[in-house]
Amino acid sequence: MRIDIVTIFPAFFDVLDLSLIGKARARGLLDVNVHDLRAWTRDRHRTVDDTPYGGGAGMVMKPEPWGEALDEILTDETTLIVPSPAGEKFTQSVARELSARPHLAFACGRYEGIDQRVIDHYADRGRVRLVSLGDYVLNGGEVAAMAMIEATTRLIPGVIGNPGSLLEESHEEGLLEYPIYTKPPVWRGHEVPEILLSGNHGAIAQWRHEQSVARTREQRPDLL
Numbered sequence: 001m002r003i004d005i006v007t008i009f010p011a012f013f014d015v016l017d018l019s020l021i022g023k024a025r026a027r028g029l030l031d032v033n034v035h036d037l038r039a040w041t042r043d044r045h046r047t048v049d050d051t052p053y054g055g056g057a058g059m060v061m062k063p064e065p066w067g068e069a070l071d072e073i074l075t076d077e078t079t080l081i082v083p084s085p086a087g088e089k090f091t092q093s094v095a096r097e098l099s100a101r102p103h104l105a106f107a108c109g110r111y112e113g114i115d116q117r118v119i120d121h122y123a124d125r126g127r128v129r130l131v132s133l134g135d136y137v138l139n140g141g142e143v144a145a146m147a148m149i150e151a152t153t154r155l156i157p158g159v160i161g162n163p164g165s166l167l168e169e170s171h172e173e174g175l176l177e178y179p180i181y182t183k184p185p186v187w188r189g190h191e192v193p194e195i196l197l198s199g200n201h202g203a204i205a206q207w208r209h210e211q212s213v214a215r216t217r218e219q220r221p222d223l224l
């Protein structure tokens, strides 16, 4: 998968050189390219924003730099993702859908957002998705893009070491995951549930499912 990220804070994505995504890049599983939107400005101040038509607080990101950047980056195979508080909710299902795409481009806005005509222009030409990380307000699209990239790329075969662990994760089966434990068997007086030491794999699987259901009922009844 190729991923392109356009942002006025390219250094924000240096973290993508680390950990599993960094290793996947080194192994050629992922081709991640971060671009500074200001590279497509034409004025000496490298201006990317201006006042909103119709008045109102804040500034709006100008369409011209975005148009020149995206014209260079997008292909017929690209899904353009625009993180936005007004977008569809980002879920595990969306992550799974995006993980099958050959090319993702993330347009990370700042200020009050990107001039609507940029989204309209590229919507006419193919796949544009406004996607929201959740019902809270961030200062820009970078944090959301980072989360979406991590949730999506970890589903690509070979990116994480143990594909089996993808199957029992929260939200994959519609339930929250069961509690997990490791050595020592007793820690500060807290014992590991005895069933997990029994070696009875059928009983352990049953117990884990019951724990998942109980946890989901407690924390996320909306998922049941």
Ligand SMILES: CC(C)N1CCN(Cc2ccc(Cn3ccc4ccc(-c5n[nH]c(N)c5C#N)cc43)cc2)CC1
Pocket: 056, 057, 058, 083, 084, 085, 087, 108, 109, 110, 111, 112, 113, 114, 131, 132, 133, 134, 135, 136, 137, 138, 139, 140, 141, 142, 144
């Ligand atoms: C009345 C007038 C003063 N209102 C002022 C608040 N406006 C809403 C508003 C609020 C913040 C931002 C900052 N921002 C800029 C680009 C950008 C991309 C994503 C997100 C974002 N926030 N939360 C998520 N789940 C997101 C995602 N994905 C936030 C972004 C942009 C826009 C609405 C207008």
